[in-house]
Amino acid sequence: MVAFSKQSCSVFWLKNTDNMDLPCSIKGRLGGPSQRRLATSITSSVLQCIWSMRCVSSVVSWCNHYTSDVSFHSAFSFLWEFCWEVIQHCTYATEIGAELHLAAYEALAYVLAALSTAPFSQFLDFMETKQTNQTIILSLDLLATTFLGNINNLLTNGVLTRSRRAVLMCWKWLCVDSLLSISSCCDENESQMKTSGSFYSDSTLQSIFIDIIESLENAGENSVVSILRCVRSVLGLIHLNRSRQNLSSLGISYEMMMQLVKSSWLLHLSCNKRRVAPIAALLSAILHPSIFPNLEMHQTNEKGPGPLKWFVETLLNEGSKSPRTIRLAALHLSGLWLMYPQTLRFYMEELKLLALYGSVAFDEDFEAELSENHEARFEVSMLAQSPDCEFTEVFINTELYARVSVAALFHQLWKQIKEKSKLETEEALQCGKLFLLKLLDSAVNDNDLSKELYKKYSSVHRRKVRVWQMICVLSHYVEEDIVEEVTSTVHTCLYRNNLPAVRQYLETFAILIYLKFPTLAEAQLVPIFHDHGMRQQALSSYVFIAANVILHSGELVVQRNHLNQLLPPIISFLTSHHHSLRSFTQLLVHTVFSKLWHILQLESSENPSIERRCFQDLKKYLAENTDCARLRVSIEGFLDVFDPDISGTPPGIFTARIESSGFECVPVSVLERVNNFLNDVREELRHSMIKDSATIKNEGLAVSKHEEGTEEKIVASQDFQKKIIPHRDSEQAASSNGAVMGNNDISRLLFEMEEDDDTFNLAVESRKEAAETVRQSRQDLIVVASLVERIPNLAGLTRTCEIFRAGGLAVGDMGVVQDKQFRLISVTAEKWVPMVEVPAESVRAFLQRKRAEGYTVVGLEQTANSVALDEFVFPAKTVVVLGREKEGIPVDIIQEAVDVCVEIPQLGVVRSLNVHVSAAIAIWDYTRQQRSRSSSSSR
Structure with a gap:
């Protein structure tokens, strides 16, 4: 194959092309691939050469992946020499000569791609076989500069048509990408290098970088991924060179970075479709790990936001129309923020946007594109890793992914804060507090999030659930310096009307805070229980909070103190006229009695105090009463689900998967289960009363002496319109006959009332029959x-x-x-x-x-x-x-x-x-x- 390819390549170096005729241009056809402008006589030879070089390159790539057999050394040498011959070849000032050179660059793209897969040891062995005077020729730096100079001359000399220049531009960036990948492969094995020098000089990398910026806005859609890969590689190599030289500066100025960001964004907007590979390549190129730690790139000054800040703002705003853009941005940004938490303070608004993000659009092609497209998989693998890959991967193809990623980010940051010294993690801790306070402020003051009247499953309902889910994850960041401000906000939200799906997260957050600061529980909850004007819905939440604080207090002394201070005011709600509050309190008090009866410290003697007897009888009643038992059975085991160690973590918050819960991974709350049980009981009672009423009616209450007129009354009842006023006739009789009525008057009055009752009953029955007729029809x-x-x-x-x-x-x-x-x-x-x-x-x-x-x-x-x-x-x-x-x-x-x-x-x-x-x-x-x-x- 190598021998055949060597023979075929001669067509690229043809010099006598003056007598060859070019094909006529195709008319009446727009779009489609650009056709080669070559004479028919040499087109087949050119294609044969390209395919032969492509075949050799594919075999070498396969061998690099699966074997290291030295017998392929000749093929490697042939490919390397072919590279130099193409790059150093002089372009002739004719269109056919330029077309031949373009075809050679097409073959070169496949060759360089194969060389970029070679292991570093193969490069070393290959260089050792060459003579000393040839080592300069082997320099990648010289290869790159020569390549850029010649191909740019071919692009600018005006010989090629516009469509063919676009094709050449595509091959150019594929070649540059492979050249830079060779260097990256070698740098990964830097320990094996015999010299500490870099493959590319700073000047060469700067030249490539400037060339990229100038080409970004005009690049075609086919070049998007390759040119963005070049950006990523150049930034990485510049950073590597600076670190080898012990230089702290980036090597990229603020102005150049801003120009790169805006040009890349224009390139992104020019793409007709938002595919996974270009989006991922854009993220990994612009939000590069070597640039991201530089705070200057994020800060807002008199000129506006920094380059990276501007890019993230613009990307997330545009991402509201593209679910996959938000998804990939959340993946990459959460990984970068975990590595560089000092940058979080610049992105509070963006974090809030991701935390509340939800799209009705479902990206059906996302998972398929990842599984079927190798390029997409590779580009996604180049993004920063998620803070908790195993957990977040479950949500990768759902609209939950963005906020799950943010939740995992802050949870992993908290783990780092616990493991490392305070000095190392102070920045992360402050950012966590800042984000928590921002979300709490939004929950109180935002026009949507502060609403008390909203529909179930509406957008407002969803956003409320999302913000409180995230606040629960951030509960670890509450410390003494902000706890008063935090609890004040929570009390404001608890007092407001909210649906159970939202209220349960407020309750969870409050429980976690009071478990962390036990003295606050008594100081803040007892006055609330003594406020007899408190809303019933809020009281139900506070009873649930207090009961769980009592049950889950870690230390025995604290638990006993909570029992003494919080249980007595809770007991009073057992007498509430509000059915839900009363039943809910019965359930929680029984749970406290069942688990903590042994530490109530009620004195035992032959003559127990009235308090002890009251508690004993109350405990017995709650345990043995049939209705209380039915209520407990309806939510059996549900109260035991709450675990303070898990409830504030992402797995604890997002327990339900998208398959089992279509509403924000929200489980049914305890209070909602109690209300459902009470509604079922009321419905049973209503049916029972209707059944009893029908039984009594069928026993025959009609007066026997009026049976003969029943048939006429039934007919007349169809037009019944008489208003029944029970005391009107008696008042008229009293006014006409005096204050005292005789037996005859009373009998007559009773007769008229019975007559009216019979007529009314017949009318009601007639209405029921009419309604039944309508229903059946x-x-x-x-x-x-x-x-x-x-x-x-x-x-x-x-x-x-x-x-x-x-x-x-x-x-x-x-x-x-x-x-x-x-x-x-x-x-x-x-x-x-x-x-x-x-x-x-x-x-x-x-x-x-x-x-x-x-x-x-x-x-x-x-x-x-x-x-x-x-x-x-x-x-x-x-x-x-x-x-x-x-x-x-x-x-x-x-x-x-x-x-x-x-x-x-x-x-x-x-x-x-x-x-x-x-x-x-x-x-x-x-x-x-x-x-x-x-x-x-x-x-």
């Missing part, structure tokens, strides 16, 4: 609007479903029916149409269950295979699924739970119907078809 049509978020749309849908007697309407949150705007639009329709709550994350399971019941699931969505509405025949049992405003129905639901997609033909320019309007059209078409079938069958 409803259509077998279920509308699923769980993905619809806007209240006017939901209210209008409810009204439409009632008008056309839909069999049911599914919404994401039943709480919406209490909204004032909803009620104004729905005009009581929600009282008549059957509604069910199906959260967005449960839609797929709900649809699959309906399919099993015989329903056909129809998605109202435009897809490649959707059927026009006027051509679709609705089955009798149909479920219509509506998508989100703007986004539509998610792909996973369409693929796994929808039988057919139906679209409404649209003839206008906008072609974007409102979701309620679309649903109304579909519901009417379903109704029209069912009415048509009914009339046909009746004939």
Whole structure:
């Protein structure tokens, strides 16, 4: 193969090209690969040479990876000599000569890539076989400078067409990347080098760096990864040279770095798609470990933010549209911040953005690109390592990854703070405190995060959960100098209304603080328990906090003191009129009694004190009462889940995985479980009362002497409109006959009241029968609007479903029916149409269950295979699924739970119907078809 390649290479050095004709330019074709401008007679020879060199290079690369056989020394020597011959070759001032030289550079790119894979020992052995006067020729420094000079001349002499210059530019940066990779490979084995000199001089590296900056803005998309790799290699080699010379300066000025950053950003924006490899290469090149520790690059001065600060700000702002950009940035930045925590103080806003980040977009191609694309895998491997790779890797393909990375960063920093001296970690500790106080301030004062009224599963709800999850991770950073400020903020948030998913993280954070500062627990909690104007929701949280502080106190003396100070005020809440607070307190007091009864230190004697007898009877009641036992069974083992050593760590916070919990990895809180239990009990009681009422009514309460008029009353009751005012007749009788009534008057009054009662009961029964008739006459049509978020749309849908007697309407949150705007639009329709709550994350399971019941699931969505509405025949049992405003129905639901997609033909320019309007059209078409079938069958 080497011999054949040597023979083939002669075509590159042709001198007599004047008599060769160039092919005609191709007309009427835009885009596509640029074609070679070579005469037909030599094109095949050029291609043969390129492929032969590529083949030899591939074999050498394979051997470098899997064997070190010396028999390939001749191939290595041939490739090295080929490099020098191409680089030193003079370009002829003709287009064919330039095209031949371009083809030689194409072959050179494969050759240099093969040489860059060679082990350092092979370079040493190869150099030792050469004569002394040839060692200068072997210098990589001379090779690089000669290469850049000649290829830049070819680019600027104007012989090549514009499209061919773009191709040459691509090969140029591939070659430079390989040349710099050879040096990097050797530097990794520096201990084996016989001299301490560098392969590249500072002047050569500076020349390459300037060339890169000048080329960045105009580089093609095919050159993005290679040119960014060159940036990464040059910065690393400059840093290595400076460290060998014991120089503290970077070798790159502030102005040059700013120019590099802005040019690289323009290159990034010019890419049509955000692929993994270019994004990762951009991050590893600009946020280079050799540059990142320099504080000047992060500081904001009169000129604005430093180069790296500007880059991170711009990247994260643009990343709001690209989930994979945020994901890769979080991976690289968290690794760099862990290595250089002194830079954290410049990035508080960016840390907050990452901590609260969440995207509805799902990056389906990210994992596939990593597994299938070697270049993407390599570039991601060049990023700084995550602070906790094993833990964060689970979330790599989810929108949780950014905030999980930040949580892992601060948790690992805290571990370093505990292990190292205070002097070494003071900067990291202060940054942790600063970030904690910033998040707490946002929780109190931010327009969204401070809201008390918000929908369940809304964006505000999610952001609140995220900020308190991160605050829990930062609980380790609370020290005496900020604890008063921290607890004051926590009390403000605890007093406000919050959903249980948010409140449980406030409670966890407060417990961790009071366990760390036990004297604060009594000083702050006891006055709160004595404040009888405190909100019931806040009191439930404080009871939970106090109970866990008592249960998890480490020292016996502290635990006994907490029992004496905190338990008595908690006991009083056992008498609260608020059902949830009372039941919650019963549960927690029983838990405290069960685990700590032996240290209560109640005196024992033949005549125990009244306090002891009260506690004993209370303990016995809580343990043996049937209702209390049922409550404990409903949350069996749930109270034991809390572990103060784990609850403030990332694994403790993000316990639920994305497969099992679609809402921010939030487990169900204890208070929410208690409330669910109480709601179930109330529902059971309600059904029991209805059943008892029906039994009593069926025993026959009608007066026998009025039986003959019952039939007429039943008929008349259909038009019943008389208002029942129980005491009106008695007042009139008293005014006409005096203050005292006789027996006849009383009998007459009782008779009239019984008559009114019978009429009222018959009217109620008639209404029930009418309602049952309406229910039975409803259509077998279920509308699923769980993905619809806007209240006017939901209210209008409810009204439409009632008008056309839909069999049911599914919404994401039943709480919406209490909204004032909803009620104004729905005009009581929600009282008549059957509604069910199906959260967005449960839609797929709900649809699959309906399919099993015989329903056909129809998605109202435009897809490649959707059927026009006027051509679709609705089955009798149909479920219509509506998508989100703007986004539509998610792909996973369409693929796994929808039988057919139906679209409404649209003839206008906008072609974007409102979701309620679309649903109304579909519901009417379903109704029209069912009415048509009914009339046909009746004939």
